Amino acid sequence: MSDLNRWMQKHNLCPENILYLYRSDRKTVLHRMDGGEAALYAPMHGVLSVLPEDQFLNISKGIAVNRSQIVNIGNDGVYTMSDGRTFQGRKRGLSSHRRLRMEIGLSDTKPRPMSMSLLEKCSLLDDMPLAFCVIELVFNEDGHGVDFIFRYCNAEMANIEGVPVEEMLDRSFYKVFPNGDKKWLVSYADVALNGTKHTLHDYSPEVDKYLTIHCYQPEPGYCACVLQANEP
Structure with missing residues (x-):
C-alpha cells in the first residue's frame, strides 16, 4: 500500500465518498460527501493516480469531480455538484462539456412537469x-x-x-x-x-x-x- 493510500485510509477517504477535489494554498483538498475535507501537499495528478480513472474527471486546472455526483453541466461549462457547489470547467473546448452532459443524461436542464x-x-x-x-x-x-x-x-x-x-x-x-x-x-x-x-x-x-x-x-x-x- 502506498503512502497516499494509507493517508486516504487514515482520513476515511475512498472513491465512493469523495465528491470533488480542488487545489488551495498549494494543497490538494478532497471533499467528502458528508461535507468533511482533508488536504495534503501532493499534486492533483498524484492524487488522481490512485483513484479510478473512469470515476473522476479533471474538468479544469486544479479541479476534479466525481462523475456520478454531477447534477448539471451548463452550456458555458459550469458544473453543478450534488451539494449545490459549482465549478467552472475549461473554457476551451466547451463542446466536450456538452458531449459529457449528454453522455451522462443531463442534456435537458428544463424543469419537468410533475407526473x-x-x-x-x-x-x-x-x-x-x-x-x-x-x-x-x-x-x-x-x-x-x-x-x-x-x-x-x-x-x-x-x-x-x-x-x-x-x-x-x-x-x-x-x-x-x-x-x-x-x-x-x-x-x-x-x-x-x-x-x-x-x-x-x-x-x-x-x-x-x-x-x-x-x-x-x-x-x-x-x-x-x-x-x-x-x-x-
Missing part, C-alpha cells in the same frame, strides 16, 4: 392539518447554482409560510422569500437527487419560526416536505 399520478396523490393531502409541499430541484439557464420551485402546497402551507398558496405554486422559493436562507439547499438537493431522507430542525428567518421539516423523495428530482412550527 399527474403524483399530483393526484398530493391532492389527498389538501386538507391535512400539517403543512405539506413538494418542491422541484431546478437550475438556471446557464447551469449556475440551485433553486427550488413549489410544485404542490396544501392549505396548511399558507399558515406556516404566511403566504397564500397561489403565490407559492410554480414559483421559486427565493422569489417568494427573498431573505430565504441558503442552508436548506444542500439537504433538499440530497433528497431530490439521491433519495436520502432528512429531518431538519432549525430557525427559518423567512417566516420567523423554528421549524421541523421531514423530507423525502416522492419522485427523482423532487423533495416532499412535512413542516411543523415549534416553540423556540
